[in-house]
Amino acid sequence: MRISLAAFISCLAIPAAAETPVLTVLTYDSFISEWGPGPAVEKAFESICSCDVRFVSGGDGASLLARLQLEGASSEADVVLGLDTNLTAAAEATGLFAPHGQPAANALPTAYDNALFLPYDWSWFAFVYDKTKHPNPPKSFEELAASDLKVVIQDPRSSTPGLGLLLWVKAAYGDRAAEIWTGLSDNILTVTPGWSEAYGLFTEGEADMVLSYVTSPAYHRIGEQDDTKDWAPFSEGHYLQVEVSGILANSDQPELAQAFMAFTQSPEFQSVIPETNWMYPATDIALPEGFETTRPEKSLLFSDVEAQSTRQAALEEWQSSLSQ
């Protein structure tokens, strides 16, 4: 009886004595997932910060910003991780973000320097196909349009890769984008709401190619010892997806948030990225064996502001070209 009473008192005492600060990170669901970078990142940062890292899921990448706007200044998050550069202009406009205070990430193919948003990984969009079935894949959007290959893409209204493709075509072809889309319309098998449905259709053999990333074949090589998947280099160049994180101005743990931003650039964080998020690390560290075969020769990326201003018109163009 006396022992349990003592134990009870010590239970009461612990929270008061060791008030561990909590860092709340709002991110997309697959980052938190057991198969994503989340668990390793959490462990590594907690071992140096003497704090408790809590990940909160905001759904998928596309809904992260909406979640933030919904919560506004009352958000309990300190850091947001997982916006991409197509959404950063809108994120900046919310006025919810504070400068991160870190030097720009150094391993991006195109320089990206933004006081509010710090890249932690990136990749190029690309069409992924099966080498054994299609030894000579198309080398451009125009060749794809002329072929009778069937591709699956994602809807730019519900998915970030879908939006990436929309901007890719726009960045490559400008005013000719509508014409390219019309040419592609008989090659598009279907348009899925998200990345995983499209990728599933492709792995089931329903489509010849799928819109994904240059780094996707690395998963098959490393994760499944399957060397049949590759990405098709397009002569127009490949559009970049750059994923960034940022500090919320209303954070009640600003120092901890700053420390976390610095941590995202450290080898401990960066080395987790390639084989969990299947993206390129944002800093210059060695890539895992077999991760990369070749790189696209040319990179395309709208600035944050251009991406924001181009989107609506490009979307209408896409809709009308494919609705004919």
Next chain:
Amino acid sequence: MAKLAVAIGLFALILVTAPLVAVAYRAGGLGLSAADWSALRFTLWQALLSAILSVLLAIPVAKALSRRHFFGRSTLITLLGAPFLLPVIVAVMGLLALFGRSGVLNTALSALGLPTLSIYGLQGVLIAHVFLNFPLATRMILQGWQAIPAERFRLAESLSFTPREIHRHLERPMLIEVLPGTFATIFAMCLTSFAVALILGGGPRATTLELAIYQAVRFEFDLAHAAGLALLQVLVGGLAALVAWIAARQAGFGAGLDRRLPLPAPTGWRLWLDSTAILFATLFLLGPMLAVLLPAISGLLDLPSQVWPALARSLAVALGSTLLTCVTALVLALGAARGQRWLDIAATLPLATSGLVLGTGLFVLLQPLIPPASLALPVTLLVNTLLALPFAYRLLLPEARALETDYGRLADSLGLHGLARLRLLSLPRLARPLGFSAGLTAALSMGDLGVIALFASESQATLPLVIQRLSGAYKQDVAAAASVLLVASSFALFWLFDRKGRNAQA
């Protein structure tokens, strides 16, 4: 009981409208754009066609099942619950394995040198919606057939009715009672179609209102637009419920003595028709399910350990929602049977609400009060209950009405009220539809993904969320195996409740 029914009906209406109002209030108004009208047109068109086709196909199958006895009949009736409880993506993959570009049908066609068929486009959306909904329609209509007392069929036989006359005097009045509600339910459900319409629709031509809502909430953060679209969806769904309410006529067969008699089973071309209907239903049901589930079964052995706690959480949520839904639906159906017909609308509207607006609205309402993550499971429970309510209600209503007309006065005259009435009259007489509703609800909430994604934090993943995480991490094979586990446990729950209900039916 009557007051409780009114309270629950009002609560359901509030739960449907309050999130919508919260979103609109937060946005400061409602908005619609010109492009929304073409989305509305496509949405209405596909929902209308899907509902018509599902109901038309369901009638001969229900009829055949009601009057034929064959090996596996009972299993087939149980299986009719299955497509409805498949996760949408699993159902779509199953259909593609049969009708897709590299599916069985097209492989056979091209081997024969015939032109192949495309499942993408409106036809694909329709095939998928019919696959998902016609079995449910069949069960609802079959319920109607079973509610006709055997004595009426005996009377018909004694009057030497031909099958045509049986149809005219017994079956048609029953169909007029049951079909409008069945139609409205399926129509409302297809209204909110998102993933099916998008994946099989083949492109921006197949834009539904629900997709427009996704776009408005997620990319544009245009809550006024989202609320406007959601309101449109609810209005259309409400209108369908209203039309069904006006169209339905109570058949009024009177009571029987529960004598179990085989229904007249005519021979000749009607036997051929019935056999064809049963064969079609079996193939159309089993084909896609086996095609997608069989290859994944081998993966069951090496599922990651995270799957098991997620399964336990899903089961807990499912059982909780089942209890809540059955109580709610029973109270509403008995209330409606005693004359509160407006409850029809309250019980149908949840079908037409957008899951996303519902989730967003609840988020807006709760977030100032309490961290949403701490409410993930209760909110999921509540929303699942709300979304399953229309089915449970629709399944219970015809029999609750028959119960009230046949035995309401006797029970009243004996002073049979409250719990005693529930225990001695309502529960035993409604065990069959109640068991089916319970099974359906359990399975539906097992597979639900909608709201949990908005509220969940890292430690609260349910099985569908884990499956989504797996397929988002390139692990499509593991995800497929986990889907088999999900489908198997959903189906086990469904089978258990449905079987129990059918055995307990007094």
Next chain:
Amino acid sequence: MLRLEAVELAQEGFHLSADWELPQGAIVAVIGPSGAGKSSLLSAIAGFFPPVSGEIYVGEQSLSGLSPGARPLTILFQDQNLFPHLTLAENIGLGLHPSLKLSKAEQARVAEVLEQVDLAGLGERKPAQLSGGQLARAALARAMLRARPILLLDEPFAALGPALKIEMLALVEKVARASGATVLMVTHDPADAQRIADLTVLVSDGTAHAPAPTEALFANPPAALQAYLGQ
């Protein structure tokens, strides 16, 4: 004593007024052309059809506001007097306690009334396993067990053969005389009325006429009754 005080019943295309009383213990037949409102009259007394005006009393107690089960009466309908999913013993036990939670003594009483109506040993059967006469006797057994001062019979024996019906009427008379209950029974057969009814209420032309001694009424029938009897 059952008293109907200026009772007016109305529904689309139907109207009935009644203003009279019955002495306690009387057996009363309700007779009249079909559609005149015989069943509606019983429904109103039983509490299923609220009058637009007027008041129904049993003794000094007004029945308005009382639910059907709470009224001091038992009604037997034309059919559906038994729940098909409950056994005979359960159906009859409902007359004691709607919750069916019966003590040993109460169960014995159920067995006793079963015996009184010649259904001994059939308590565990379901209604579907019984004949029409047995079903009618079971319903009557429950009425006996309820022992309410008023028994309303809405033609519960209409479907029985002549011999069986005479037997049931005799049983009703025996039960009523023994318990002192007032019986109000709808019938379309003048012989039924003449067989057991002390008084007869003629329902015709929108009125439930005051009860008259049965013998006198049939000896010297008013015009409406003559028309009904085909005389």
